[in-house]
Amino acid sequence: MSDKSTIDELRSEYEADGLDFSSLEPDPIDQFSSWFSAAVDAGVVEPNTMVLATAAEGVVSARAILLKGFDRSGFVFFTNLQSDKGTQLRANPIAALTFVWGELHRQVRVEGSVAMVSDRESDDYFASRPRGAQLASAISPQSRVVNDRLELERAIEELDTQVGDGPVLRPAHWGGVRVFPKSIEFWQGRVHRLHDRARYVRDGDGWRIERLAP
Numbered sequence: 001m002s003d004k005s006t007i008d009e010l011r012s013e014y015e016a017d018g019l020d021f022s023s024l025e026p027d028p029i030d031q032f033s034s035w036f037s038a039a040v041d042a043g044v045v046e047p048n049t050m051v052l053a054t055a056a057e058g059v060v061s062a063r064a065i066l067l068k069g070f071d072r073s074g075f076v077f078f079t080n081l082q083s084d085k086g087t088q089l090r091a092n093p094i095a096a097l098t099f100v101w102g103e104l105h106r107q108v109r110v111e112g113s114v115a116m117v118s119d120r121e122s123d124d125y126f127a128s129r130p131r132g133a134q135l136a137s138a139i140s141p142q143s144r145v146v147n148d149r150l151e152l153e154r155a156i157e158e159l160d161t162q163v164g165d166g167p168v169l170r171p172a173h174w175g176g177v178r179v180f181p182k183s184i185e186f187w188q189g190r191v192h193r194l195h196d197r198a199r200y201v202r203d204g205d206g207w208r209i210e211r212l213a214p
Contacts, residue, residue: 019196028184028200054088080142105189117176126170134168
């Protein structure tokens with residue numbers, strides 16, 4: 001059991017500047033792009049790390065994955081579609097994303113529906129990956145029980161030999177998923193835990209901005 005006093009020692013005060021609502025971008029994707037660039041400039045390690053939450057039959061699962069693209073249509077990641085997250089998203093095509101940039105005392109939360117990206121988009125991204133990552137994605141029965149690591153390493157060696165000098169083709173069970181946001185919240189840590197929270201909510205063809213209590 002964790003030592004409560006040790007956990008209490010981890011507490012830090014947030015002293016960052018507040019979130020100026022008058023300067024927020026009208027579109028949350030522009031606001032996200034600004035904050036994402038700030039995280040990159042601040043040297044945040046893998047600022048595209050996000051927690052993806054999915055749910056099926058009342059059971060919620062969450063895991064850290066990497067964002068691979070975003071634009072006005074949504075946020076994109078790639079995965080084995082036969083994995084736990086893939087099967088859960090097929091059963092219930094709704095997801096939540098959370099980005100945490102601790103160095104800046106910031107979080108971004110995204111909620112929305114999901115859909116597969118086009119085969120062309122999945123093919124293009126798969127082709128851009130390092131060969132080792134392509135082989136691993138092609139052979140891995142993600143989220144399934146395996147006997148040991150050797151089983152996976154042998155499968156990679158066999159596929160590598162089979163393909164030879166040719167390209168590793170994207171397997172049908174692997175592809176991209178786009179999260180279409182219905183709400184995006186920007187959280188800025190403030191002193192005394194009186195944080196600033198701005199939530200963008202879909203409103204017709206545009207967005208409305210709400211202030212949430214910390």
